[in-house]
Amino acid sequence: MDVKWDKLQPKLSKFVLFTLRKLKFSTMTPVQASVIPLLLGNKDVAAEAVTGSGKTLAFLIPLLERMHRRAEPWKHFEIGGIVISPTRELAKQTSEVLKDFLDAMEQPFKQVLMIGGTKIAEDIEMLKSEGANIIIATPGRLEDLLTRGDVPLHVAVKSLEMLVLDEADRLLELGFEKSLNTILEFFPKQRRTSLFSATQTRQLELLVRAGLRNPVIVSVKQKSSEPSTFSTPKELVNYYKICSPSDKMKFLIQFLKHQGSGKKYILFFLTCACVDYFFELLRKLLPDFEMHSLHGKMKKKREKMLEKFRSATSGILFCTDVMERGIDIPDIDWVVQFDPPTSVSAFVHRCGRTARIGQEGSALTLLMPNEDAYVDFIQRNQKVHLEEYNADLDGSDEPGIDKITKELQLRDRACFDKANRAFVSFVRAYGKHECYFILRTKDLDFAGLARSFGLLRLPKMPELKNLQLDFEPVEMDFNDISYKDKQKESIRKCKLEEFKETGVWPGAKGIKRPKQTVAWEEAKKARMEKKEKRKKKKEYVQKKIEEGKTKNKRKRKKMTDEQWKELEDNISFLKRMKKDKNVDCDD
Known part of the structure; x- marks a missing residue:
């Protein structure tokens, strides 16, 4: 009271x-x-x-x-x-x-x-x-x-x-x-x-x-009708929804359409790159919603974007955990966590952007099947009760999402780059979760995750090395994807020409970029030839050793009398220094 x-x-x-x-x-x-x-x-x-x-x-x-x-x-x-x-x-x-x-x-x-x-x-x-x-x-x-x-x-x-x-x-x-x-x-x-x-x-x-x-x-703390007390306001209702990785984006779009564009949402992502990419994607998929993005790398633009969203009557704010603490934005209807935060305590603070000072609010966390234990963990560790979200959504399927996502990347290489950066940043951030014993990188469905990001191909990264994934890349030469920005495209073409001639990408500090892929039979043939060449070289060296022709001993240079005398004087001086530390070095 x-x-x-x-x-x-x-x-x-x-x-x-x-x-x-x-x-x-x-x-x-x-x-x-x-x-x-x-x-x-x-x-x-x-x-x-x-x-x-x-x-x-x-x-x-x-x-x-x-x-x-x-x-x-x-x-x-x-x-x-x-x-x-x-x-x-x-x-x-x-x-x-x-x-x-x-x-x-x-x-x-x-x-x-x-x-x-x-x-x-x-x-x-x-x-x-x-x-x-x-x-x-x-x-x-x-x-x-x-x-x-x-x-x-x-x-x-x-x-x-x-x-x-x-x-x-x-x-x-x-x-x-x-x-x-x-x-x-x-x-x-x-x-x-x-x-x-x-x-x-x-x-x-x-x-x-x-x-x-x-x-x-x-x-x-606020008491509820439950026997235990919870760390979130009693006016806040927390939901969770378990979706397969490839269905997360479809469910999010259905959920937002079901709730309507007249409400105010905060949408949390794991990394800055994910905010940039999904902001561009959803702006195309949900044209009726007013959208804003904010993350830690925006510097001075952050304040303007925050004020713009704060004064708006409706819309979606795409953000990272830079917005999790203390920021008071009036009339937030829903907080949606697209991914669980890396910090366990951040879960409570993310949800706390709604239901402030006695007002009602709701929060929804989207989880993948491998993350189902997170619900019980949050209830025990942070004393946050989560209910499963079972509302009937309009439309069981969202046609055209995959097509639109791929078209955006094919139309502008900047979007193609954002998609790949977002995927790589998500996988690496996922490995830094505090509750890594529940949210484990090795349990991720990488193929489904890549489809949820709408990737045209899988990026080369250590986490995917030697994995057999059910993912079919788009059959094309990815160098044909161009930037909409003419100046940026001109620079890329110049670099591409140089790369084709030298095999080294300009500005890459001498690191060779992978060349165009070759047929499997040719690659296997090249590997066998290389293996055979190493075998012959090894046999040749062994043969020379047996013949005694590879014993190239380095001859040690003989020291002159003057060098021996100088060495003896140095040793004598060091002995005197050790006996008497007060010896003047100028003597």
Whole structure:
């Protein structure tokens, strides 16, 4: 049951309560009601709460209250609060929420956003000229600013009131443990520290011990009608569907058509290459849907794409796990996981993009037959209950998908390249699953998987070596597939001509690319000739050895008297040095 903000009136100043009413925040969520009084009461807090439970306000309100309480006014460049987020998108989202509060306050503090993707010189110049009181940053950029010494940030943080580690488990998963330890060394010990996460891990416990003093552990979970508690909101319904690899794309298209284009979907894939390829493919197969794509390699384009999707009333966002944490996009109806995530904890965070702050939502995970044990594993390991999706879909078959997929690749080599990169990246990422004992690469149906990607041929990769697969490549010369981009095609043709002459692809650092395939009989004949040649050479060498004609002993050069004397002097000098280490080397 939600609690009114007025219940905190003895601890929250009228100034902050007035700002909350002005922004139309009337009630607190359970995590806010549990954490805020502790942080205002000079306690360090490590909070675990389901995703979408309102953790952002749970640390921003105490931060602003503590800074407002200080009798001495804050200087132009004096840091009172720092929030560290694992990704740029989450940091920017937190900054936007804080901006709404600062705009509503009569005496606003100056906040700055320090994230990657921009030149660090620009951040340094901004800090020097405009100053700051609150910093929201990603760990890499904050560590860089603290250690460079170009700006006296290490001095400005001496008055730090509160440090927040948002999505702390994700900070550790992304390998920021070393950066966090470096950052913590610059901060005063007399500070309040709060750590927020949707899951607790062993690494997280170590970070709690290092960064928090006698912390209060807060775990806020929602109870359901089931006897056990689950780590996802009770308003979220989780489904799964088992499909053969070659049927996954057909089922996805049927599902999206059945749900309709008027809803908002987030579609998760395993790799950036898969996002790029399937975005192009589904844009052709589902022309009635508005589509957006976002992944970690898009850099500056990521922010524009996220804002565009956030403001849209409907559509599909194709993304990787860069979107799994904390990103708040309103009115998401469905989260669809085309592949299980490599990180087990990421499963909960992916699903948590819907059913946020009490709203209803649904999530669907598509699994292959070899992944059926994943359902029970997720329920035991992450306490997420999955129901089988059994809704009747319109149309038992999607005619023309394979034909359209192949036509796209034949029409433009860029699409052909994307399909092959997507397949290779998926197989390699699949081998890095945390639960590799369930999701094993050797159990994959590579032929069915290749058909689901619409491949024209199987790419050459170690995982497919010596495997007999039921896959028929398209009979054609793949060098005939051209790029739509005329400039790119012109460059490819020049390289192809050079390759035909030299057998080495230009720019490949001397690595020979495979030449045109030859008939099996000719290849076998060439192998037999090569084998026979090696046999004859071996017999010839053996014969020469027996005749004693291959004993070519190298004659050792004789040393002159001067060389012997020089060697004796060196040995004598080394012996003297060993006896007396104080011998002057100039003697």
